[in-house]
Amino acid sequence: MLIRRPPDIPSSEITPERVFLDRRSFIRHAALGTAAAALSPSTLSGTRHTAPQDPRFSELESELGEPVNAWTEITTYNNFYEFGTAKEDPHRNSGSFRPRPWTVRIEGHVNNPGDYELDDFLAPHRIEDRVYRMRCVEAWSMVIPWRGFPLGDLVRRVDPTGDARFVEFTTIVRPDEMPGQRTGVLPWPYVEGLRLDEAMHPLTMLVTGVYGVDLPNQNGAPLRLIVPWKYGFKGIKSIVSIRFVEEMPMTTWWAANAREYGFYANVNPEVDHPRWSQARERRIGELRRRETLMFNGYANQVGQMYADLDLTRWI
Numbered sequence: 001m002l003i004r005r006p007p008d009i010p011s012s013e014i015t016p017e018r019v020f021l022d023r024r025s026f027i028r029h030a031a032l033g034t035a036a037a038a039l040s041p042s043t044l045s046g047t048r049h050t051a052p053q054d055p056r057f058s059e060l061e062s063e064l065g066e067p068v069n070a071w072t073e074i075t076t077y078n079n080f081y082e083f084g085t086a087k088e089d090p091h092r093n094s095g096s097f098r099p100r101p102w103t104v105r106i107e108g109h110v111n112n113p114g115d116y117e118l119d120d121f122l123a124p125h126r127i128e129d130r131v132y133r134m135r136c137v138e139a140w141s142m143v144i145p146w147r148g149f150p151l152g153d154l155v156r157r158v159d160p161t162g163d164a165r166f167v168e169f170t171t172i173v174r175p176d177e178m179p180g181q182r183t184g185v186l187p188w189p190y191v192e193g194l195r196l197d198e199a200m201h202p203l204t205m206l207v208t209g210v211y212g213v214d215l216p217n218q219n220g221a222p223l224r225l226i227v228p229w230k231y232g233f234k235g236i237k238s239i240v241s242i243r244f245v246e247e248m249p250m251t252t253w254w255a256a257n258a259r260e261y262g263f264y265a266n267v268n269p270e271v272d273h274p275r276w277s278q279a280r281e282r283r284i285g286e287l288r289r290r291e292t293l294m295f296n297g298y299a300n301q302v303g304q305m306y307a308d309l310d311l312t313r314w315i
């Protein structure tokens with residue numbers, strides 16, 4: 001891929017965000033038959049707080065209608081309690097975590113169980129970039145350009161048996177590399193789960209990257225889940241096991257505090273957290289709060305799955 005960049009910027013200072021947006025613009029310009037040279041150096045500098053017509057963002061915005069968060073925001077403001085509970089802890093404390101070599105175990109009610117080396121695990125899948133809203137249950141949010149593939153593709157490949165009704169995901173346990181696991185802040189390992197139909201939904205992704213590069217450790221390298229209509233804690237990081245089960249799995253935040261967190265965790269502005277409202281959210285990088293959207297703005301795509309569920313009871 002030809003990537004043009006101004007000669008006065010050392011490559012060490014070019015973030016994946018800039019390369020990604022540059023490459024996107026290049027593809028767009030090429031498709032329009034215009035020269036890639038239309039990208040002037042001025043379009044490659046600055047922060048996200050620029051005019052919306054800035055060509056760096058226009059294409060990514062058009063996928064969702066909202067500005068995409070900056071690389072620095074996405075990679076320094078994180079929740080990953082295995083590395084500490086402050087937002088900057090995962091970025092600061094995950095430097096010695098080694099996301100390779102990595103093995104993913106497929107187990108439970110499935111016709112193709114086994115231990116898959118990560119490259120073999122990923123090889124059959126068509127990797128794509130997708131921009132999704134991310135809404136944390138704590139009422140902050142971002143817009144993030146993930147890279148990955150639909151979890152449903154994996155489910156079809158490993159072929160669950162008729163007994164499989166839920167999928168349970170487990171994070172790696174490595175207290176030597178994950179200082180938070182040497183504390184009792186949560187029960188380890190972190191576990192999450194989905195109903196099988198949620199796992200098969202085309203919006204649900206297994207994610208390997210952000211901004212076109214491999215996931216940084218603090219974002220859940222080398223493999224994490226993204227379910228964009230659910231609160232962020234469903235998006236379990238650094239997955240080592242995917243188990244197909246009959247019963248609804250007990251998940252980490254549900255086990256830690258069943259009064260405040262449940263299995264479904266669908267984004268719902270009408271059901272408040274016991275300690276705060278969920279009606280609005282603080283979009284990182286913006287001053288005014290935004291209204292939180294039902295199912296995080298994905299109601300048209302996913303609402304039908306919950307037609308029979310009491311959304312006020314099943315949190």
Ligand SMILES: Nc1nc2c(c(=O)[nH]1)N[C@H]1C(S)=C(S)[C@@H](COP(=O)(O)O)O[C@H]1N2
Pocket residue numbers: 074077078079080081082134135136137171190218219220231232233234235236237238
């Ligand atoms: N293993 C593990 N996965 C996790 C968490 C965690 O503490 N441990 N935090 C969750 C929460 S609360 C959120 S909001 C998202 C944050 O993902 P991000 O840091 O990439 O934005 O990761 C989720 N996945």
Ligand SMILES: [Mo]
Pocket residue numbers: 079135136137138231232233
């Ligand atoms: Mo979260």
